[in-house]
Every structure is written in C-alpha cells, then in structure tokens.
Amino acid sequence: MSSTPHVVLPWVVRRTRLPLLSKRCVDCPSESATTGKGRFRVNANGKLLDVWLLVRCVRCDRTSKLTVHERTPVSSFAPDTLHGYHRNDPALVAATLLDPALTRRGHVTLDWTGACRLDTTTVPCDTWPIQVEVTFADPVPVRPERLIAYGLGLSRSEVLRRVTCGVALNRTTRTGFTFTLLARE
Incomplete structure (x- = not known):
C-alpha cells in the first residue's frame, strides 16, 4: 500500500449568516446581540462624519450602536465606501463586523456558533x-x-490518531489547510 494519498477530496467552509455579538444589553440580562439586517447610521457634523453599526439585542430588541468611525473628515472616505454606508451595503456590513479593530474598540466578541456550514x-x-x-x-x-471530527463523524481523539495535518489541530484558523486521513489501525 502506498503512503501517498490516492484520493483528494475538497471541503469548503461557508458562512451562513453573520455571527452574533457577545455584548451586554443595558435593558435586559441578555449577553447576545445581532446586526439584524445590517444597518449603518451616518451622522454629519460639518465636514466630519460619525458612522455606527446598529446592533440589536436578541432578547428585548433594543438597538445600540458600535462606533465604526468617529469625527472623521468626509474627504478621508472613498466615495464607494461612503455610498455603501448610506445604502447599508450587506458586503460592507459583513466586512465591518469582521474587522478585528471594531470588535476590539467596541469591547465585543463574535459568537460563530451556527453561523457556518461545511x-x-x-x-x-x-x-x-x-x-x-x-x-x-x-x-x-x-x-x-x-471541523475534521464534524466532517468525518469521528471523535476528536480518533481524529488525533488518524489525521496528519500541516497546521496545529487545536489552534483556531481562518485559512485553508490540507490533512491526510489514515486507515483504521
């Protein structure tokens, strides 16, 4: 039996929705918020703009804001980005929400549970x-x-025994990787 793989299978991880935010609500004891349909609020003060991403509590529906830009000169925005904020572009909402600077500045974490499929x-x-x-x-x-345990229907301990991989199996990744599944011993 050859040790080189004979079969190469493609797997794709896709986002099914935007992740929930772990953000404490001021009206109820909920710890989760969502972007809902994804809306921005843009406020002009002279030649300066404030841009917020609107989020709502999943329990009581209270709306709150996450600061995207604060007191930023209008001239520093690309025209298509500014237009995207005004028309609530879904791709811009996703890019803004997935920006680590926003989650760090807003003191929130993203909850990816149920937000992707394999x-x-x-x-x-x-x-x-x-x-x-x-x-x-x-x-x-x-x-x-x-991910491998879910995709193959194996226990995580069996994955550790039967899988050789080019990345650390116990570390979070957002990029593609390749692994080799060995036969049962």
Whole structure:
C-alpha cells in the first residue's frame, strides 16, 4: 500500500449568516446581540462624519450602536465606501463586523456558533490514505480538530490518531489547510 494519498477530496467552509455579538444589553440580562439586517447610521457634523453599526439585542430588541468611525473628515472616505454606508451595503456590513479593530474598540466578541456550514464530499472506504483540502469561502474561525471530527463523524481523539495535518489541530484558523486521513489501525 502506498503512503501517498490516492484520493483528494475538497471541503469548503461557508458562512451562513453573520455571527452574533457577545455584548451586554443595558435593558435586559441578555449577553447576545445581532446586526439584524445590517444597518449603518451616518451622522454629519460639518465636514466630519460619525458612522455606527446598529446592533440589536436578541432578547428585548433594543438597538445600540458600535462606533465604526468617529469625527472623521468626509474627504478621508472613498466615495464607494461612503455610498455603501448610506445604502447599508450587506458586503460592507459583513466586512465591518469582521474587522478585528471594531470588535476590539467596541469591547465585543463574535459568537460563530451556527453561523457556518461545511460542504463535504463522501469519503470512499476502499482507498487509504485520503487527502482532504479544506478551503474557506469566508474567513470563519474554526479549530481544525473540531471541523475534521464534524466532517468525518469521528471523535476528536480518533481524529488525533488518524489525521496528519500541516497546521496545529487545536489552534483556531481562518485559512485553508490540507490533512491526510489514515486507515483504521
């Protein structure tokens, strides 16, 4: 039996929705907020703009704001970005929400539970070892060990025994990687 993989399977990780935000609500004991449909609020003060991303509590529906830009000169915005803020462009909402500077500045963390899916192909049972290439359609943070266990229907301990990988299995990644699945011993 050859040690080089005979079969290369593609897996794709896709974002199904925007992640929830872990943000304490001031009206109720909820710790989760969502961007809902994704709206910006733009306020002009002379030649300066303030831009906020509106988020709402998942329990009581109270709206609050996350600061995107504060007292920023209008001339520093690219025209298409400014237009995107005014028309609540969904791609701009996603890019803004996924920006680490926004979550750091707003003191929030992103909750990715249920916000992504894994598109897999069936693993053939007759050829071993099998190589799998995992690509990310969106930068969703996942732990390779958990992703592989979910995709193959294996326990995490069995993944550690049967999988060789080019990345650390217990560290979060947002980029593609390749792993090799070995036959059962």
